[in-house]
Amino acid sequence: MDASKNNTFLNFNDLDSFLNEHNSNVIWLLVATILSCGWIIYLTYYNSRNIGLFLTLIINRFYKDGYIHIGSFSFSVLSGKVMFRDVYYINQDMSIRIQDGFLIFRWWKMYNPKQKQHDPKAETRLYLTVNGFEFHVYNRTDLYAGLQETFGLEPTLLTSRKDEDECLLCSVNISTEGPEPASSWRSLIPVVKLNISTGRLAFGNHHLPQTLCVNFEDAFLTYATKPPSSHLDQYMHIVKGSLENVRVMLVPSPRYLGLQNDEPPRLMGEGFVVMQSNDVDIYYYQDEPGRSVVCTVDQWICDVLGPPAAPASWRRPDGRKL
Incomplete structure (x- = not known):
């Protein structure tokens, strides 16, 4: 029996003759179409995941220090848009969950490094929707x-607070920002706009009979x-906006096993409504403290009073006075 008949793989000559006999243009078009459809399906449904x-x-x-999960992530350089879905951050104190959202950075806007950092009417380059x-x-x-x-109890938590009471006296060195606004991120992103649709704030755990919940539908x-x-601070954070359909409620904790x-007095829907309003205006401000350098007591005494002088009665081993 011929050895070439036992070979199950076609060589180059056989493949070329086969394509010439069966109209190779149609076959290559079919292969390219299948690969293109598969690539489009992958980019649409699986690439971001x-x-x-x-x-x-x-x-x-x-x-x-915690766990961060990102369900899907995609971005577009041309439009400056970043899209994400099923994002949550969990640590031993709190959790943040986001169903979906997108972020737009308007990189095409003209950047003026000499513009005022504290101008509320400056360009909004960063826009976030959640x-x-x-x-x-x-x-x-x-x-x-x-x-x-x-109270001197044995530590039972996973992490303990750092000891901040070692230094009784401290010298503070305030570090303020330079006069050049280009050195700060606030000259690039002076104003940030945030739009939240269907938000919820919760405070409580399963050891408490009630959990305080703040629900709202739209936040701008x-x-x-x-x-x-104060001249000792760096700058002040300002948050302004409005909330719609706000409800503050006390909701029973799901896994609470204690006595209540x-x-x-009465329950409405999920729990007892403490406050309810159709429109709520928010104005929040907070100073950013200046950076400080903390030293020990001995170092502070040496810096302020100078090194201690030795008494005249002190003598060295050789008999000479210090």
Whole structure:
């Protein structure tokens, strides 16, 4: 039997003759169409999810203070748009969850490095839209660790608060920003606009009978900065905006197993409504403190009073006075 007949793989000559006999243009068109459809399906449904999976693995490998999950992530350089879905951050004190959203950075806007940093009418280069936002605070580890140290109890938390009472006297060196606005990120992004659709704030855990919840449907917020109220601070954070359909409620904790002696007077839907309003205006401001350098007591005494002088009665081993 001929050895060539036992070979199941076609060589180049056989493949060329086969394509010539069966109209190779149609076959190559069919192959290109199938590959193009497969690539389009991958980019549409799977590419953003794979990028989110890789980002989740990379971020959690280097970040150890919590867990960050990104369901899908995609971006467009031409429009400056970043889209994300199923994002949440969890640590031992709080959790932040976002159903989906997108961020637009308007890189095409003209950048003037000499513009005022505190101008609320400056260009808005950063715009963020979030849907299904949830912020839940269920623990305060730093506060509990401080109480344990104050009363001398054995630490039972995962992390303990750093000892900040070692230095009784401190010398403060205020570090203010230079007069050149180009050295600050606030000259590039002076104003940030945030739009939240269907948000929820929760404060409580399963050890408490009730959890305080703040629900709202639409929030339009604007973040900017202005000069500080004190010359020791760097600048002041300003957040202005409005909320729609706000409801503040006390909701029964799902896994609470203790006794509940004080029942709410009435329940509406999820829980007892404490406050309800169709429109709420927000005006929040906070100073950014100046940076300080903390030293020990001995170092502070040496810097202020100078090195201590030795008494005249002190003598060296050779008999000479110090």
